[in-house]
Amino acid sequence: MARASGLASPDGSTRPTIFAEMTALAQSTGAANLGQGFPDGDGPEWIREIASAAIRDGANQYPPGRGIPELRQAIAAHQLRHYGIELDPEREVLVTAGATEAIAAAVLAFAGPGDEVVTLEPFYDSYAAAIAMAGAAHVTVPLVPGPDGFRLDSAALDAAVSERTRLILLNTPHNPTGTVLSRDELQLVADAARRADALLVTDEVYEHLTFDGDAHTPVATLPGMAERTLTISSAGKTFSLTGWKIGWIAGPAELIEAVTAIKQFLTYAGGAPFQPAIARALVDGDADIAELRDSLSARRDLLVAGLREAGFEVVVPGGTYFVCADAAPFLAEGDDGAAFARALPGRIGVAGVPISAFCHEGSAAAQALSSWVRFTFVKDERTLRTAVERLRELGGAGREPLR
Ligand SMILES: *Cc1c(COP(=O)(O)O)cnc(C)c1O
Secondary structure (H helix, E strand, C coil), X not given: CCCCCCCECCCCCECCCHHHHHHHHHHHHCCEECCCCCCCCCCCHHHHHHHHHHHHCCCCCCCCCCCCHHHHHHHHHHHHHHHCCCCCCCCCEEEEEHHHHHHHHHHHHXXXXXXXXXEEECCCHHHHHHHHHHCCEEEEEEEEEECCEEEECHHHHHHHCCCCEEEEEEECCCCCCCCCCCHHHXXXXXXXXXXXXXXXXXXXXXXXXXXXXXXXXXXXHCCCCHHHEEEEEEHHHHCCCCCCCEEXXXXXXXXXXXXXXXXXXXCCCCCCCHHHHHHHXXXXXXXXXXXXXXXXXXXXXXXXXXXXXXXXXXXXXXXXXXXXXXXXXXXXXXXXXXXXXXXXXXXXXXXXXXXXXXXXXXXXXXXXXXXXXXXXXXCCHHHHHHHHHHHHCCCCCCCCCCC
């Protein structure tokens, strides 16, 4: 297998991600784009004003490689205030070019040929790419849909984690399923990491976007886990500023040192005028976060109800931007979710992303979820209502919801 096999088509060309493909298709057909997960509005104006002022005031050259002190302090204060996690902003916090760079730098820092990296499946697409770049093997644990949502398969977890496991790369709240892992599930992962003496890297970019009073628990807060856990988050999702690419990674100083060594030669540094703005947002942005969470929760309800009315089986997400729906009732003979998603913009003017895009080709999870599609509700209400109306045209209206 080619070392970077996760990155290119069999002919060696770079393939556009399914997200870019679906967005292009949505644009060319005028479809309501519930595919790619980015907000269609801007983040809070007061935060954008701080960045504008920073550009006017000269924050236009390389910031420090680890991030400006003010932002590192704000990240440490945020972790303490929300979760009781104590961090030294000098040595235990690193600012990155979004969560994406933090993920890549952490995987490259700790995993290499001969190592295994364990993730949930379905998984965020950059995980497979980062693991492939590191030359490590990607082992997955399926999340299985049931009456309580997509849940961790604990037997599969035990089978996947072994002495070859160097890293467990966890994601909660989880994209694409919307699962917020329970404390018990997190404890299973923590126990597995300890048994294998593996590091835990957790992607918590949706930490503030949980619904129904469901609180997010960082793995680093579990007893004994802080010393082997690196926590990643980002301002993109929390403040609807995905284009700013201000992320961070936090944890034990010697682990952050190793990640910094890699990050230095990925981007070195970035986002100079955005850093002071996010520093303020992390300190003074709680009301904006609450407003986003409430409005997202209402938009989730709107889309979930619309999908159910249209005849989809839906798993109600506890967090994130996304809902997963089973398109099985609408599939023509021999079709799967990918064929359905590719046809949907032309057929009724709605775009979504097949769950198979978040799975290894042919894996057990890919097969189990082959008819499932992910839709985002981080769009304005009008777009969502348009999408819901169009989904009714699929002809499933009036069907009893499956659950
Ligand atoms: C959006 C997203 C990211 C990327 O975050 P950036 O800060 O934009 O790099 C990482 N992980 C998950 C699960 C995401 O949904």
